Amino acid sequence: MVQSLWESxxxxxxxxxxxxxxxxxxxIGTDRRVCNFGGGNTSTKTIVKDFRGRDTxxxxxxxxxxxxxxxxxxxxxGLRMDDIRPLFEKSEMPDEEMVAYxxxxxxxxxxxxxxxxxLLHAFLPFKHVDHTHPDSxxxxxxxxxxxxxxxxxxxxxxxxxxxxxxxxxxxxxxxxGVLNNxxxxxxxxxxxxxxxxxxxxEACYAQTIKIITEAESFIEARIxxxxxxxxxxxxxxxxxxxxxxxxxxxxxxxxxxxxxxxxILSFDDAADVLQFVGGQDSATLSQVGAACPDHLVHTKVxxxxxxxxxxxxxxxxLKAKLKEGVAAYKEMYKAYFERNKNExxxxxxxxxxxxxIPGVGMxxxxxxxxxxxxxxxxxxxxxxxxxxxxxxxxxxxLVENESYNVEYWPLELYKLSLAPAEAEFSRKVAFITGxxxxxxxxxxxxxxxxxxxxxxxDLNLEGAQKxxxxxxxxxxxxxxxxxxxxxxxxxxxQAAYAETAxxxxxVDIIVNNAGLATSSxxxxxxxxxxxLNMNVLGTGYFLVAREAFKLMQEQAIGGNxxxxxxxxxxxxxxxxxxxxxxxxxxxxxxxxxxxxxGEFGIRVNTILPDAILQGSAIWxxxxxxxxxxxYGIEPDQLEEHYRKRTTLLVNIYPRDIAExxxxxxxxxxxxxxxxxxxxxxxxxxxxxx
Numbered sequence: 001m002v003q004s005l006w007e008s009x010x011x012x013x014x015x016x017x018x019x020x021x022x023x024x025x026x027x028i029g030t031d032r033r034v035c036n037f038g039g040g041n042t043s044t045k046t047i048v049k050d051f052r053g054r055d056t057x058x059x060x061x062x063x064x065x066x067x068x069x070x071x072x073x074x075x076x077x078g079l080r081m082d083d084i085r086p087l088f089e090k091s092e093m094p095d096e097e098m099v100a101y102x103x104x105x106x107x108x109x110x111x112x113x114x115x116x117x118x119l120l121h122a123f124l125p126f127k128h129v130d131h132t133h134p135d136s137x138x139x140x141x142x143x144x145x146x147x148x149x150x151x152x153x154x155x156x157x158x159x160x161x162x163x164x165x166x167x168x169x170x171x172x173x174x175x176x177g178v179l180n181n182x183x184x185x186x187x188x189x190x191x192x193x194x195x196x197x198x199x200x201x202e203a204c205y206a207q208t209i210k211i212i213t214e215a216e217s218f219i220e221a222r223i224x225x226x227x228x229x230x231x232x233x234x235x236x237x238x239x240x241x242x243x244x245x246x247x248x249x250x251x252x253x254x255x256x257x258x259x260x261x262x263x264i265l266s267f268d269d270a271a272d273v274l275q276f277v278g279g280q281d282s283a284t285l286s287q288v289g290a291a292c293p294d295h296l297v298h299t300k301v302x303x304x305x306x307x308x309x310x311x312x313x314x315x316x317x318l319k320a321k322l323k324e325g326v327a328a329y330k331e332m333y334k335a336y337f338e339r340n341k342n343e344x345x346x347x348x349x350x351x352x353x354x355x356x357i358p359g360v361g362m363x364x365x366x367x368x369x370x371x372x373x374x375x376x377x378x379x380x381x382x383x384x385x386x387x388x389x390x391x392x393x394x395x396x397x398l399v400e401n402e403s404y405n406v407e408y409w410p411l412e413l414y415k416l417s418l419a420p421a422e423a424e425f426s427r428k429v430a431f432i433t434g435x436x437x438x439x440x441x442x443x444x445x446x447x448x449x450x451x452x453x454x455x456x457x458d459l460n461l462e463g464a465q466k467x468x469x470x471x472x473x474x475x476x477x478x479x480x481x482x483x484x485x486x487x488x489x490x491x492x493x494q495a496a497y498a499e500t501a502x503x504x505x506x507v508d509i510i511v512n513n514a515g516l517a518t519s520s521x522x523x524x525x526x527x528x529x530x531x532l533n534m535n536v537l538g539t540g541y542f543l544v545a546r547e548a549f550k551l552m553q554e555q556a557i558g559g560n561x562x563x564x565x566x567x568x569x570x571x572x573x574x575x576x577x578x579x580x581x582x583x584x585x586x587x588x589x590x591x592x593x594x595x596x597x598g599e600f601g602i603r604v605n606t607i608l609p610d611a612i613l614q615g616s617a618i619w620x621x622x623x624x625x626x627x628x629x630x631y632g633i634e635p636d637q638l639e640e641h642y643r644k645r646t647t648l649l650v651n652i653y654p655r656d657i658a659e660x661x662x663x664x665x666x667x668x669x670x671x672x673x674x675x676x677x678x679x680x681x682x683x684x685x686x687x688x689x
Contacts, residue, residue, distance in 0.1 A: 001216055002033055002134070004209045006202060017046035018060050018073050020201040021128075028132060028205065029068025033384065034212060035132045037377050038067050038415070039294035040193070043121035043129045044201065045081060050107065057081040061121050063112030064411075065418040077114045078107040084122045088175065093168035095411055116411045117166045123175035126197035128204035133193040133292055135381060136215035139388025141190050142291060144396050153218045154211075156183050163190040163398070165293070165406065186211050191398060192293060223391045229279025234310050234358035236274045241312045242360050243267075247498035250363060252319045254505035255555035256326035257351035257365050262427035262557065264453060265505025266372040268380075269361030276383045277356045281390070283307065286356060289397025291385035295378045296407040297416065298371070301336065301400070303354035303379065304329045310359025318357070326351060340404035348407075354379045367427055369453055369478045369504060424666050426451030429504045431497070433487055433514035433544055436463030439564060439609070440513050442654035443661050448475050450662070452509070455500050457485040478503070487514045487540030497547050506555045509665045510548040512541045512586070513564040519629075522577045533578040538585050545593055549602065558601030560665045563590040564657070565676070567610035571686040587676060594674035603673040605664040608688075609657045610680035611642035646681030 005027040014020040021044040028035050028042065041062040050056040058078045062068065066075040083105040087093065093101075095116070102114045121129045140146045140153075147160045159177035164170045174195060178184045185207065187195035196211055198204030237245070246267045257263045276282050286305045290296050308314075308321050330350040337347045353375040355363040362379060366372035389395040398406070406412065430447045434440040435456025444454045448471050456464040464482035471480040481503055485496040500507055516536050518529050545561055552559035567573075568580040569587040587606050594604035625635050633641055643651045660679045663669055676688060 001220075002031060002136075002209060002212050004206065005030060006205055008202075011202060017044050017201075018076060018078075020044065021060055021076065022071055022073055024128075024130075024201045024205050025062065025068045025071045028130065028208065029071070032377060032381060033135045034208070035068055035134070036292060036294050036381055037069075037374050038065075038298075039292070040068055040130075040132045041115045041117050041121065042068065042131070043118075045127050048078070048107070050080075056107070058107055059084070059118075059122055061118050062115050064115050065112065065415040075112060077111040077118075079105040079114060079118065079122070080107060081122065084119070087119065087168070088123055088172065090168070095167050098168050099411070113414070117171065119168055119171035120166070120174055120195065123171050124178060124195075124197060126204075127199055128201050129195065129197045130204055130208045131193060131195050132208060132212075133294060133381070134212040134215070135384040136212055136219055136388060137188065137194040138192070138292055138381075138385045139219055139392065140215055141188055141192060142385055142395055142397065143389045143392040144394040145392065146188075146190070149218070149392055150188055153214055154186065156181070157185040159184050159187045161187060161189050163192060163402075165402070165409070166192075191396070219388045219391055223387070228387055229276055229285065229390070230281030232278055233280040233282075234278040236278055237310050237312060237359045239269070242269050243502060244498075245312065245315055245318065245360050246363070247501045248315050249319055249322060249357075250501045251506040251551050251554040253322055253326065253355060253363055253365075255557050256323050257349075258427075258555070258557050259330075260349045260351070261367070262508070263349075263351065263365040263505065264367065264369050264372055264427060264429065266364050266366075266369060266376060267361060267502050268364065268376050270380070272380060272383050272387075273356075273362045274359075276386070277305075277358045277361065282356075285386050285390070285395060288386075288395055289400075289403055291382035291395075291397070293398065293403075293406045295382060296403060297412050298353060298366075298375045299378050299382070300333070300348075300353050301403045301407065303356050304352035305356045306358070308358055322355070322357075325355075336400070336404065340401050342405075342408070345408050363505075365505075367422070370476060423451035424662075425509075428508040429453045429455070429500065429506060430509040430511065430665070431455045431457060431500060431507045431544075431548065432511040433457045433485070433540075434564075435482065435513075436460040436467055437513070437515075438654040439657045440511070441467045443511055443513070443658040444471060444480060446655070446658040446662050447509070447665070448479050453478070453504055454480045455496070455504075455507070456480060456482045457487075457496050458482070458514070459484065459486055487544055488535045490543055493543045493547050497551055501551070507548060507551055507559070508557075509560045509562070510544060511562050511564065511661055511665075512544050514540055514544075515564070517576075517579050519575050519579070521575050525578055530578045533582045534585075537579070537582040538589075541586050541589060545589070545604075549593065549597065552597075552602050553600055556600070559597075559603070561590070561593065561597075561602065561604040562661045562664045563587065563604070563606040564661075565590075565606045565608045567608055567678070567680045567683055567686040569606070569608050569676070570688055571683070591674045598673060603664075603669070605669070605673060606676045607657055607660045607664070608676055608678045608680065608686070609652060609660075610683055610686070611638070611652060643681070646683060648681045650681045652679060652681055 014023045025042045043061040045059045047055050048058045060076045060078050063077045196207045198207050283305045287302050329352045333350040364372040364376040386395050430452045432440045436458040458464040461484035468480040468482040483496045486492045565587045566583040569583040573580040590604045590606045
């Protein structure tokens with residue numbers, strides 16, 4: 001059940017009316033059972049000084065494109081009430097005219113554009129107003145008999161407003177309904193949500209929670225768990241089996257949904273999802289339509305429901321059904337677009353945003369991991385609404401044309417336009433071995449700064465986790481993950497890719513960078529030393545590349561591999577026969593893979609660096625001492641020694657190598673494969689020839 005999150009001590013810390021509104025909005029948005037991600041809006045009316053020092057009544061209302069849970073003062077728009085109130089006398093007002101008018105009412109041009117539901121708040125004669133999308137209320141409002149049931153719950157305390165798209169007309173209907181019912185305490189918006197109000201911010205919030213819990217109690221008393229979604233049709237597979245199946249099928253899905261633009265995927269097997277995908281009626285229920293208009297931009301009108309009997313031994317059968325299902329969904333969506341399109345509409349990606357698999361769970365797609373999570377979070381709300389609505393009656397949704405017009409509504413699309421522009425590596429996943437080290441961590445930061453999601457694979461899990469945490473603190477949740485991996489262990493490599501597939505759906509770029517180095521005169525090179533170099537730098541690079549190659553083949557959307565070789569790949573290093581030999585092997589292995597990868601759109605290139613001392617575990621170990629001894633100098637003289645031997649008289653840093661990796665992984669080198677790029681300051685003995 002929804003509980004009040006109001007804390008008087010915290011609320012009392014908020015001095016201004018706007019600060020109190022921020023607090024109320026944040027606690028409303030914190031509980032997604034109360035308000036959808038990105039949806040709902042809140043307001044307060046207060047007195048402020050205008051630019052001339054005059055007392056002016058201003059309404060602060062949530063600005064377009066924000067989320068209540070994370071709202072800050074700058075996300076609200078302040079509008080002069082004296083300018084807005086005369087609009088109530090108008091009989092109609094088109095969206096474009098209303099938006100333009102409200103711009104002129106703003107007290108600060110730097111504020112965000114006002115919400116499309118601004119007038120809903122302005123026309124109501126209350127100081128504080130909340131508009132939310134509670135699961136229980138939308139269950140009631142999406143039941144075919146919702147209005148009749150509302151009378152049982154609320155008596156004469158509510159105003160019922162038939163479904164109409166937000167804007168001037170709906171705002172005026174709500175205000176007139178409230179004015180005509182002196183006993184009104186709430187407004188129920190058919191198929192849409194709840195409006196409540198209060199004289200203080202605390203009273204407004206308390207009323208919102210009170211009304212929600214009244215509806216919740218009414219619904220829960222009518223739910224028979226054994227008959228939810230028609231009862232159980234498909235049993236749920238064990239957790240480890242679900243995850244294993246997801247890791248195997250998600251690259252298949254990712255390839256199928258990424259024909260227009262690449263997608264990042266996420267997997268969800270929460271209890272409510274598993275109950276829904278296993279229900280007798282769920283396949284039919286899922287196709288009724290969106291549970292709330294706010295869902296449409298992120299979930300599309302319906303999900304893809306896979307007709308599959310859960311069976312851990314039938315993963316190949318599931319893959320076939322997924323390919324067929326995604327293809328059929330895209331054709332369905334294209335036809336839906338053609339039937340309903342308006343002049344100037346441009347079709348979104350036709351692929352599904354929500355994919356439901358009996359016994360396994362839900363897979364969500366989006367342009368980023370965060371956006372795939374949004375579609376998933378909204379479908380959790382849809383499941384809750386269908387659970388409640390079917391306990392009350394029949395679940396109903398918008399008619400197709402209205403669903404389309406909401407999905408392609410310019411005022412909804414405006415919110416999407418506020419997102420940052422996509423960059424070179426947006427929608428791509430990079431898997432970096434040696435991710436905790438100097439080159440690996442610098443490469444991760446470079447790729448993430450240009451849109452990528454990255455997996456930092458390293459034996460040093462703590463170091464990789466530290467880098468991932470720093471990246472996520474700057475760029476957002478789950479832009480980087482850390483996995484512990486020994487590149488010489490076949491099972492560990494396979495497990496790391498399986499983890500990557502479950503979290504992101506697949507991989508687009510691998511950076512084969514894990515390394516070590518030893519130095520000894522050839523006659524003193526032991527078999528143990530030789531095998532150590534061969535295992536890590538030869539076998540390790542082979543395993544990492546082979547498993548990536550198979551995954552990229554499964555996705556069938558191309559891919560990129562960048563090997564980190566060495567100057568020694570082409571230069572016979574003194575007292576480094578084991579290291580130099582295997583570095584030459586790496587470079588040739590990359591060319592061999594490039595020769596086979598072309599037909600699959602898989603490019604493979606190699607960077608040849610030299611003497612990257614900064615941030616390197618290799619150079620901070622015995623290798624530094626060994627190389628200094630080979631040159632007859634002291635370890636602290638190495639950096640200057642390496643600088644002087646370059647024709648450009650420069651040192652090479654991890655960021656230099658990261659730039660080269662980014663080039664090979666980018667669209668700038670789309671027609672380059674099997675190539676070697678030296679980044680060594682110019683060591684003549686290592687010039688390729």
